[in-house]
Amino acid sequence: MEQQAALAAHHLFGLVDNRHYEPLSRRAITPQYRDALERLLPDTWVLERGDVWLHARMKAGGAGATEAAGPTGTRSSAGSAGATGPTASAGSVRRTAVPPTQGFKIHVSSTPAHTLRLFDLVVPVCVENGVEFKAAADPVMLNVINSKTQERGFSGKFMTVYPPDEDVFVRLIETLYRRTADEAVEGPYVLSDRRYRDSKVLFYRYGGFRPPRRLNIDGTQSTFLVSPDGTYVADERLPYFRLPPWVRDPFAGEPAEDATERPAGEPAATLLNGRYRIEGALAFSNAGGVYHGTDEATREPVVVKEARRLTNCWTSGERTVDSVDMLRHEYDVLRRLEGLAFVPRPVELFQEWEHTFLVEERVAGIAFHDFWAQDDVILAPYIRREGRVERFVPRFREVVGRLIHMVEEVHARGVVLGDLSPNNVLIDTETLRMSFIDFESAVHEDDEAALLSYGTRWGTPGFLHPDRATRDRLLPCDDWYAAAMLLYSSVVPATAFFALNPLAQDLFLDELVALGVPTQVRSVVSCLTAGRVDEAKSVLADWEDG
Template identity: 50%
Template structure:
């Protein structure tokens, strides 16, 4: 781990202050007259300040914030090092926790009001920005200062599943959960010290760009949400992807991209593939309320993992059932031919997929029409080495070619390998196992072949794993058609 943040913090703290590491944090505590270190035990909860920061401005943020905290005797913590800073704002980070580069613990509400206003005046003319902390309310128009009410050193209890739950103490002495959710909320007995402002209700309709009506959420990550919506101009159903600034950052040799950059690049990839009928058409890309949104044609279908698990299709538990293998093989041929042909055509258009997995392939269970979706990790032929380096590392475990991360650039072989593993999952979805025991791949194929699986199916998968799409298509021709 890099000592950058600790060294900087040590230079900013005077004698009488200590630094100790706990979990991912560097805690800065002052010594009290009693000679003990740490906050008085009776202060368990209150309003705390959070400071957000981009990676490249973190040291400057500390230079401004730390002296003011020291001057007022207010303790705080800072994320431990730059690598943890990147992880804290990563795509898989908890949305309610992300973005909190510094946490400051004023002991009284009035002290919090005075401190945050001072910090605002000190930072407002600086070119500072950071991820929006979703659990907090931003202070005025600051891009880095926010606040919420919560525990400092709160009591905890053990949930039934063994995890710990932080608690707040109500004025009546009741213990209530300290809710850490990706939106601003206050306990019922607490009043916002800066006045009440209306919350957006859960049933309020949102029209992005005053055009795209958000109807429901498909999913969320710290990098942004995905939504079902309607284009109110055309009436067409759409799918909307969101990019949150300064999250999911990718840094290489001093150059960085965040979720918004990645989303705009994905839009460019879709533009490149616009002529392909089984790739969603890109419709719009824009900023709204500081976030970036990409709107694309909405396609419907189930992902291929779910498709192969359907009762009328699934093979592995029922391969001995009379007629099951005979019914499965023609479906396998249809899906395999379409999947390989789609990947081949994407390559002809000058695009490499990078992350090809069952979640990125949709299929209509009745017609067997198929679509490729989610081009977040795809690269264009003309992309530079930095973009390729990101694509090389960005894949789904169990579908990445062994030693792929040793390469500098993606290659067609990487996509064909992933296609082969998708088809392997049609037999038995145990791909992640092979990360631990690569030899198990042959063991499973041996077992299926013994039970009657056509050799052409096995050889098709083997050909794709070797990157030979032409041979795989030739082998499929020997299998029965639907």
């Protein structure tokens, strides 16, 4: 979980500058969404940039909506000039002098392909009713919001609409539902919310509009709701729907969609597909969880990977792929590699509710980086201790031989791994038997262009070939470079520095060789870095003979 949080931080704060962490508010936005909103908003409204959002607000002192003549009457509004679309059937509302600090908010979810259409459907209704909103600032920001590394409680929210009170909320979400129900629009499930009816884009929760904030010691801020007795209660974005204890759901008597709804983003029951008993979680991401359990049919331990529709979308040309596409692709890769002793055996791919699940054999071992960090194994800080290098060398030599053989076997099946990193290699502490896991970035030479392109973009920093981002597909040299960095990390975990200073790669190894590490370590790493696999094998063979 901590590793996932670190990956999220790198992903978010590295978007602005690849050398320095910067907040997303420093990133210049592209004009697509701003232009679309300015076309739909009247002159009495203003757009303001805030972090990853564009906020649409009525100008101070500007004309807001006036009360309708009756519950089914129509109204005229200076705020509706230039807007199109039907008025709210239940009448319109007057803008409150002081906007509320909290209440029910409406979230509109969207995939990249449907954003402009949703603007056309939603914005006129908000303008007609004098209800303010915010939207993702541009397509890149929307991709961040729906990305794999996004916190699950924050994901999916393309637009947020702020009704001033509960009556307006109830009328407005129904109006939006009628506007969008017959449209070919959809978005990812907003895990923190409840889905409205059977809508594929409308969700709601109770939370802060302009909530009180507290600065935390780590520089982050916490937001709060205020209970009726004045108590501050944390305004948490959880990966499931939960109301504060004093708030009643106005739609509590209605099913959100049907009896199969599972809004938490996790398996609702411990038995999936009538066969797989879930016993715990290994990791969570916005794209879905990874669970461990037992196959009740065979009594064998399994790993179950989950994919949520329309999250982690990737567009190449006219083709858009999401987490489900990638999980299905991973299943195909596992089947291509079936029979290799170091690759988990695929068991089944199936869909339950709106989520897709991949079941595979659970293999034994600990993460590669955890193995080399063990007290009796770790090298770099204790290299001067008596016997430390002598204990390290046989392990390293054995791992090199096994790793080269494994990568060659994968390549012989026409597959490139794409994300060979310490997180994706398990090793047995006693036998040094290794296994590859997590084939999300793996590609086959016959894959379509969108999948080949995706593979070049998704990997672990510090283990990516320097030329990888300039290509439209992965090559075997990408895996050999990653293998070199994998071995490098077992000596000293410094590979993340090399993007900042490529000369550091030789510097660290030279210093370690001067401290007693055999020169063959440097030679093997250097050969694999350059893709000279046969030369690396020769170094290893001579080393073992010696």
